[in-house]
Amino acid sequence: MANNRPLAVDPIAEAKRQWLAHGWTDAAAGMTAVTSLMRAQQLMLARVEAALKPFDLSFARYEMLRLLAFTRxxxxxxxxxxxRLQVHPTSVTNTVDRLNKAGLLRRLPHPIDGRAAVLELTDEGRALVDGATVALNEVFENIGLDDADVTELVSIVARLRKSAGDFRDPAPVPDPL
Structure with a gap:
C-alpha cells in the first residue's frame, strides 16, 4: 500500500544501520543499493500506473501498443x-489476448510461418496509445531529478544491467572501403 506522507526515517538507511550492527558489513552497501532500486521502481510504477489508469491500460499493455506504433x-x-519487450512468451500472449479482445490490436496468421502470428495495431489502438503517451510524458518529464542526475542515473543503471548480462555492446561497424 502506498504511503501518501513521507516517513520520519528512511527505512533503507535504518536497514543499512541494522546490517552494519549485525556485522554484515560486506553486504550492507549492496543491500542498500538493491532495496533503493526496488523502492524507486515501486514509486515510479505507481506514477506510471496512475497516468495509464484513465486509458484502462497496464504498463505491459501500453508497451505492446507503443512498440507496434513505433513500427512503420x-x-x-x-x-x-x-x-524486444524482454518478457516471457506467456505474458506476451496474455497481453495480446487482452488487447485483441479490446479491439486495440489484431492477431493475424504469419504470411510465411504457419505456426507464428503477426500483431497489427488497430486505429483504435493507435489513438489510445498516442493519448496514453501524452499522459506518460508528463511523468517522464518530471521524475524528480535534474538532467545531470538523470544522465548519471541512467549510466549507472546501464552498467548494472550490462554486468548482469541484460545486454552487450554492439559489434563495431567496419569503416567503409
Missing amino acids: EGRMPMASATA
Missing part, C-alpha cells in the same frame, strides 16, 4: 515483440 506499418511478428 503498425505490425510485427509476435516473436519479435516478445524478444
Whole structure:
C-alpha cells in the first residue's frame, strides 16, 4: 500500500544501520543499493500506473501498443515483440489476448510461418496509445531529478544491467572501403 506522507526515517538507511550492527558489513552497501532500486521502481510504477489508469491500460499493455506504433506499418511478428519487450512468451500472449479482445490490436496468421502470428495495431489502438503517451510524458518529464542526475542515473543503471548480462555492446561497424 502506498504511503501518501513521507516517513520520519528512511527505512533503507535504518536497514543499512541494522546490517552494519549485525556485522554484515560486506553486504550492507549492496543491500542498500538493491532495496533503493526496488523502492524507486515501486514509486515510479505507481506514477506510471496512475497516468495509464484513465486509458484502462497496464504498463505491459501500453508497451505492446507503443512498440507496434513505433513500427512503420503498425505490425510485427509476435516473436519479435516478445524478444524486444524482454518478457516471457506467456505474458506476451496474455497481453495480446487482452488487447485483441479490446479491439486495440489484431492477431493475424504469419504470411510465411504457419505456426507464428503477426500483431497489427488497430486505429483504435493507435489513438489510445498516442493519448496514453501524452499522459506518460508528463511523468517522464518530471521524475524528480535534474538532467545531470538523470544522465548519471541512467549510466549507472546501464552498467548494472550490462554486468548482469541484460545486454552487450554492439559489434563495431567496419569503416567503409
